[in-house]
Amino acid sequence: MIPAGRHPGRGRKHATGRGALGRAVTTFTLPPELEADAPPPTRDGVRLLVARSRRPLQHARFTDLPAALEPGDLLVVNTSDTEPAAVDGHRADGRPVVLHVSGPTPRAGTFLVELRTPDGRRVRDGRAGEVVHLPHGVDVELITGSRIWEARIAVEGDVRTWLAAVGRPIRYAHLRGHPPLAEYRTVFAEPTGEFASAESPSAGRPFTPAVLDGLRLRGVGIARLVLHTGVSSLEEGEVPLPERYRVPAATAVAVNATRAAGGRIVAVGTTVTRALETVADPGGTVHAGAGWTDLVLGPDRPARVVDGLVTGWHEPQASHLLLLESVAGARLVGRAYVAAVERGYRWHEFGDSCLLLPVRTAAGRTP
Amino acid sequence: MTNDTAIVTGAGQGFGLTLTAALAARGTTVIACARNADRLHAATSGLAGVTALPGDVTDPAFREQLVWATRGRLDLLVHNAGELGPSPLPRLERYPLDTLRAVLETTVLAPLALTQLALPLLRAAAAPTVVTLSSDAAVEAYEGWGGYGLAKAALDQMAAVLAVEEPHLRVHAFDPGDMRTAMHQRAFPGEDISDRPEPITVVPAFLRLLDDRPASGRHRAADLLVGL
Numbered sequence: 001m002i003p004a005g006r007h008p009g010r011g012r013k014h015a016t017g018r019g020a021l022g023r024a025v026t027t028f029t030l031p032p033e034l035e036a037d038a039p040p041p042t043r044d045g046v047r048l049l050v051a052r053s054r055r056p057l058q059h060a061r062f063t064d065l066p067a068a069l070e071p072g073d074l075l076v077v078n079t080s081d082t083e084p085a086a087v088d089g090h091r092a093d094g095r096p097v098v099l100h101v102s103g104p105t106p107r108a109g110t111f112l113v114e115l116r117t118p119d120g121r122r123v124r125d126g127r128a129g130e131v132v133h134l135p136h137g138v139d140v141e142l143i144t145g146s147r148i149w150e151a152r153i154a155v156e157g158d159v160r161t162w163l164a165a166v167g168r169p170i171r172y173a174h175l176r177g178h179p180p181l182a183e184y185r186t187v188f189a190e191p192t193g194e195f196a197s198a199e200s201p202s203a204g205r206p207f208t209p210a211v212l213d214g215l216r217l218r219g220v221g222i223a224r225l226v227l228h229t230g231v232s233s234l235e236e237g238e239v240p241l242p243e244r245y246r247v248p249a250a251t252a253v254a255v256n257a258t259r260a261a262g263g264r265i266v267a268v269g270t271t272v273t274r275a276l277e278t279v280a281d282p283g284g285t286v287h288a289g290a291g292w293t294d295l296v297l298g299p300d301r302p303a304r305v306v307d308g309l310v311t312g313w314h315e316p317q318a319s320h321l322l323l324l325e326s327v328a329g330a331r332l333v334g335r336a337y338v339a340a341v342e343r344g345y346r347w348h349e350f351g352d353s354c355l356l357l358p359v360r361t362a363a364g365r366t367p
Numbered sequence: 368m369t370n371d372t373a374i375v376t377g378a379g380q381g382f383g384l385t386l387t388a389a390l391a392a393r394g395t396t397v398i399a400c401a402r403n404a405d406r407l408h409a410a411t412s413g414l415a416g417v418t419a420l421p422g423d424v425t426d427p428a429f430r431e432q433l434v435w436a437t438r439g440r441l442d443l444l445v446h447n448a449g450e451l452g453p454s455p456l457p458r459l460e461r462y463p464l465d466t467l468r469a470v471l472e473t474t475v476l477a478p479l480a481l482t483q484l485a486l487p488l489l490r491a492a493a494a495p496t497v498v499t500l501s502s503d504a505a506v507e508a509y510e511g512w513g514g515y516g517l518a519k520a521a522l523d524q525m526a527a528v529l530a531v532e533e534p535h536l537r538v539h540a541f542d543p544g545d546m547r548t549a550m551h552q553r554a555f556p557g558e559d560i561s562d563r564p565e566p567i568t569v570v571p572a573f574l575r576l577l578d579d580r581p582a583s584g585r586h587r588a589a590d591l592l593v594g595l
């Protein structure tokens with residue numbers, strides 16, 4: 001275990017230039033045995049680390065979430081569904097390949113895709129103009145990009161209909177089997193007809209009807225928004241992809257009323273944080289809205305409205321950790337990650353959970 | 368005086384508003400909702416202990432908001448919001464099915480969905496009560512009242528089954544009888560309904576359900592008022 005420090009040994013030199021991402025303070029090495037390689041027996045049976053600033057960490061179960069919050073707090077959840085966004089195909093030279101559809105681009109008619117080898121490695125030798133052959137006679141032409149490509153998917157009708165027939169959930173090498181799509185969908189998932197998330201908004205996965213009942217009983221509110229998330233396979237220093245979001249008026253009203261009454265806004269996941277902060281003005285007031293967001297939270301753009309986070313355990317990758325630090329402060333995030341590795345918390349979409357509750361002070365968030 | 372918390376749907380006017388005022392006068396904290404925000408705020412602005420929450424009970428997010436507004440305590444849930452359907456009331460022969468779906472959505476499905484959300488809170492309360500608003504059209508066959516009547520009959524049955532499944536709760540289907548309300552006027556467009564009693568005359572019957580805690584069941588206001 002490497003505790004939090006400013007100059008980690010791993011990774012490359014600090015990225016610079018336009019579009020580059022800052023570096024998170026929190027660093028750690030993830031022992032392979034802590035990667036959750038299959039769904040847990042029960043969703044809400046996973047562990048929950050409750051991390052409050054200047055307070056001892058609590059090692060609890062996810063079913064303890066209601067007790068860890070206060071009456072008047074508001075949880076904001078992502079209702080984005082999960083698409084079966086991975087498809088087997090062949091490259092022009094006959095080599096087998098797996099296509100991951102990240103989602104539509106702001107330009108109508110094209111999609112962002114990523115190519116992977118059948119054993120899960122990144123494909124780095126794709127070329128503009130290359131055509132990948134997929135089931136049902138569907139061809140995908142790579143237009144521009146390098147590892148993640150803007151591409152044209154030559155399918156008649158809706159890409160989702162085709163994916164429903166030939167696709168499966170995107171999975172990475174840490175998983176043992178192939179969990180069905182139902183395992184990836186959260187209890188909040190609402191199909192909308194638009195292309196939803198390429199990968200599950202997995203912070204919401206441990207929620208069950210029993211946990212929701214407990215939250216209502218505790219006097220904790222639940223508000224909904226949508227953020228359709230793309231593939232998560234960013235490399236260090238890569239800026240998060242633009243994503244589609246929608247914050248309904250009722251949610252904006254609930255968030256603003258909660259803050260006015262002294263309650264806390266607890267985002268379930270980094271996706272919710274990104275959407276809420278996108279529609280938060282500098283004074284922390286949230287406005288209903290929808291569109292594409294390219295917001296990147298970090299030292300230059302701290303969180304304005306999100307007071308706490310329910311989140312899974314993320315890989316040591318900059319953008320997620322920067323976002324966590326922008327809400328909870330580097331010290332608290334660092335403490336939580338050190339303890340999670342020491343105590344054997346499980347990582348990734350089927351792993352354990354964390355509640356980060358920084359203390360709000362008049363001067364701002366604790367460091 | 369009580370320290371109870373109640374949710375009353377359809378509280379912007381008519382019986383819902385009158386009941387909200389009466390409950391607030393007893394010291395009950397009332398979460399009052401209605402679709403028309405201006406009317407709801409205007410109607411409840413002078414009532415202490417009333418939280419006005421404008422919204423549509425057929426919206427799942429709004430139901431969530433309603434339950435949250437209780438801050439985790441709920442003693443009384445009143446499903447007063449209902450949908451009459453087209454005015455004048457059409458015969459079943461030509462009843463527009465899309466309208467009937469909307470009537471059922473508001474009158475039956477929304478109350479069930481709200482009850483589902485509120486059950487953990489109600490189960491935790493000392494003396495929890497759920498009341499659905501019924502009508503004689505739920506049990507009698509009146510020409511033109513098929514859509515509204517079948518919805519209210521379904522709501523009655525929902526209350527009856529809920530009472531069996533949740534013995535800790537009192538679950539009542541409350542039939543207030545005809546009242547001089549906007550909904551009643553819509554049922555009889557252009558007719559004089561000034562002979563119907565005001566909603567305020569029915570409220571004492573409703574309060575008996577809370578004070579006497581009779582067994583769960585279907586109760587007519589006229590019967591409850593006997594002896595008062």
